[in-house]
Amino acid sequence: MTVLHLRGVGRVHGTGDNAVHALVDADLTIAAGELVAIMGPSGSGKSTLLNLAGGLDAPTSGEVLVEGTVLASLNKKRLAALRRRSVGYVFQDYNLIPSLTAAENASLPLELDGTSAGKARRTALAALEEVGLDVKQADRFPDELSGGQAQRVAIARALIGERRLVLADEPTGALDSTTGEEVLKLLRRRCDAGAAGLLVTHDARHAGWADRVVFLRDGRIVDSSAPLADAETLLEGAQ
Numbered sequence: 001m002t003v004l005h006l007r008g009v010g011r012v013h014g015t016g017d018n019a020v021h022a023l024v025d026a027d028l029t030i031a032a033g034e035l036v037a038i039m040g041p042s043g044s045g046k047s048t049l050l051n052l053a054g055g056l057d058a059p060t061s062g063e064v065l066v067e068g069t070v071l072a073s074l075n076k077k078r079l080a081a082l083r084r085r086s087v088g089y090v091f092q093d094y095n096l097i098p099s100l101t102a103a104e105n106a107s108l109p110l111e112l113d114g115t116s117a118g119k120a121r122r123t124a125l126a127a128l129e130e131v132g133l134d135v136k137q138a139d140r141f142p143d144e145l146s147g148g149q150a151q152r153v154a155i156a157r158a159l160i161g162e163r164r165l166v167l168a169d170e171p172t173g174a175l176d177s178t179t180g181e182e183v184l185k186l187l188r189r190r191c192d193a194g195a196a197g198l199l200v201t202h203d204a205r206h207a208g209w210a211d212r213v214v215f216l217r218d219g220r221i222v223d224s225s226a227p228l229a230d231a232e233t234l235l236e237g238a239q
């Protein structure tokens with residue numbers, strides 16, 4: 001089943017001589033169970049593509065479909081609801097809310113969607129356990145967590161509530177390599193369990209966790225191929 005479909009998607013910032021073509025005529029389909037990596041030089045349009053895929057930004061041409069729904073057909077309220085229910089984001093800087101505990105951060109999407117506080121907390125604790133966070137850390141605030149722990153909370157939040165599309169923008173950027181691999185394993189596991197994943201990365205080794213790699217240059221998809229080697233081979237090579 002196709003979870004994400006980009007059909008001739010373009011994004012232009014500004015107009016006339018100042019126009020920046022951040023993404024040009026991009027076609028991309030990601031099925032349930034698939035993890036796709038996006039690579040490319042700085043400024044090639046990777047974050048733009050990810051933001052369009054998650055409805056954080058709107059294309060200036062073409063269409064973005066999530067689980068068959070054209071995002072541009074939704075009003076603001078419905079788009080926000082679709083994003084909460086279907087799309088999970090993981091960012092390099094975690095984007096946790098400092099005044100909420102780990103469990104409260106993870107349960108926020110459910111509470112915003114009307115789940116009772118008690119049920120949301122129980123689900124959040126299970127999600128935190130799933131990503132390997134010690135239960136003692138559930139009631140800590142983000143500034144009391146290590147980078148690896150904070151990113152686990154961000155991943156739990158991104159995956160909570162059976163989201164089918166997981167978007168990760170350099171999720172390991174601020175982590176040491178061992179913790180980074182753990183985060184990628186979680187993403188891989190979620191895709192194996194039926195989610196569709198899109199991972200922006202500069203690191204070919206991380207792209208090795210993906211089923212496919214899409215290369216961007218100057219806003220255009222220039223190549224889409226299988227990873228150079230599978231993750232296990234790459235990891236063995238690194239030891």
Ligand SMILES: Nc1ncnc2c1ncn2[C@@H]1O[C@H](COP(=O)(O)OP(=O)(O)OP(=O)(O)O)[C@@H](O)[C@H]1O
Nearest residue numbers: 013020021022040041042043044045046047048049
């Ligand atoms: N709001 C904006 N206004 C104008 N130009 C923008 C805006 N957002 C992005 N751009 C431009 O669009 C192009 C693509 O940017 P984007 O952030 O998607 O690239 P990227 O591949 O993610 O880069 P990086 O690896 O450095 O994060 C760049 O030239 C960037 O300067």
